[in-house]
Amino acid sequence: MVKINAKAASVSFRGVTKIYGRDVVAVDDIDLEVAAGTLVTLLGPSGCGKTTTLRMIAGLEMPSQGQIFIGDKDVSTLPATDRDVSMVFQSYALFPHMTVMENVSYGLKFSGFDKSETKDRAVAGLGLVGLTGYGDRLPSELSGGQQQRVAVARALVLEPQVLLFDEPLSNLDAKLRRQVREEIREIQQNLGLTVVYVTHDQEEALAVSDEIVVMRNAGIAQKGTPRELYEAPASAFVADFIGEANLIPCEILSVSEGMAEIGIGSFRHQLVSRGLAPGKARVAVRPSRVRIGAAGQGMPAKIAKATYVGSRMEYTVEAEFGQLFAVLDDVASPLEPGAEVMISFAESGPVLVPE
Template identity: 55%
Template sequence: MTPSPAAVEFQGVVKRFGRVVALHPLDLTIGKAELVTLLGPSGCGKTTLLRLIAGLELPSEGMIRIDGQDVTGRSANQRDVSLVFQSYALFPHMSALENVCYGLLASGMKKPQAVALAKAKMDLLGIADYADRLSSELSGGQQQRVAVARSLVLEPAVLMFDEPLSNLDAKLRRKVRQDIRDLQQNLKLTVVYVTHDQEEALAVSDRIVVMQKGRIEAMGTPRELYEAPVSSFVADFIGDANLIHGELVTMQGQHFFRADQVDVRVVPPPGMPDGAVALAIRPHRIRIGELEGSTLTGKILRQAYLGSRIESVVLTPLGELLVFSDALLSVAEPGSTVGLHFAATDARVAARE
């Protein structure tokens, strides 16, 4: 998926803090009306990249464009962007309406017009009834919506979220992330979203940028990155995966993954040469069944019942494999010797880190 036209462009951007390189030379294009998530572990550079877009940091090298304009040296108040902070940063002594109006009034807009615009955005987000409440009187989800309304009312070219759901409980996170996605699609907003939560990234994104050690490790749609990870890091970081190190070998026109004298037939990416690789098998792609016709055999070591599925750890010649089973009544008990069944196309071959 190639976004076009561009809302944000990074060309050869580098960011250093003293001798520490927080971002290595980086090129990135974010399209208009696209939601791009920056995903990665703590310290990977995703928040630094977000702050560079916002103008809270300036690059050490390279160029940044927003809507075609060079903003490389511009400060935050000279850019048409808005950032929703992790803490929401609401003024506790102000009502929800006053918080939403604040940016408009600070920019010189007359109060009646600012209030009308603020009320319209609050109504859009379903928080018009809370206009007169102080932020301390609002729930976490309501505070999050007020913070979004405060940013939306400025009608920025780029709306940014920095870990926006980290303060919410699991059930509310699911609802609010869908609200953000619906809002982005309905209003055709350009959104840059930072999170370390893989499920959150998969749920809301048009594209995900996976970062590691100040570099872009991979970029693609959620399905592309989950189903065909380019490296063992991406496979391990996005969703659950059984990762096994071994070698790719080709025999009589067929490809096999070999580890500990065990061969498993695979379908590698086009052009991948034989040699050291990692095999990534998603737990839900493996089926526990009969020994006959199985890809691998193993012994169930332990199980966990999680309501919607059973998670089994199976000891195989390739090591311990995690298996998710939806057929709750047909899974063998711990101690049983079982067959593990999966297709060659379900065993993804990736570059080894």
């Protein structure tokens, strides 16, 4: 059962458009529902509209058309100061001359709390992010990950209805990103917070989200759980953006009882038709779903590149339709560049997408 904080509120976009100047459409007529107590990630390439969407929730931008609700309240025209929302920025935005405790307490001073309650809340906030005892330090005395946690604590102590994250991990190295994203997810789940999270990192989105909203060209390309988007992308764009995918041109030869037989040259494979009719299409195949063998059924191909990355081998394979990227767990007996092989697909995993 999902725990929902008493203050956590839903977020609803109804036909929201944001236009800059005369004709720059940053967000184009989107409908979006974020359930209370969930973490929803807005994911997409630069310029797709995800940060503008986040800033409209925060009240830092106003919609040109449509309505935004936080809970049952229409906040479409309310300034940021009148919304019960906190935001954690990419740059942390800590005051360098203030101690950690002063940074965390800063927003509380303007929220009507007395000195004693302000201190108690700040101490509790530091405890939530694992920084008990760090209150007297300056930001310059902390690591990047610790500074980010101070920024999270500063937002948490205000107990907002909605907590917003704008690319919060982009300034951290890979190992620290993984650690801090796990901490953010754990805090969100333990406290039952409503969180809207913006990133362009697919792995990060898959790891932290209850639901992912993939944005493209100012609109929503697809929304769903991480598993739904990874295993059943609605388009070639989503397939390629959510994790790596080989997009291979194919021909749907026949469809029967929801199953399609596809042809790639002389190779045949059966998979779910997903409502597509016979004709040209593409099949999206994850690198881990490519099968490479020395003989047997499949498509003839040649190993172009072989790269050892520790836990697996990565291969670039040349076939008649072009290049294919594949990963295999067998690092003990790697295939050499130039080797002639046969390639095929795992029974489950490949999915059809429109051409």
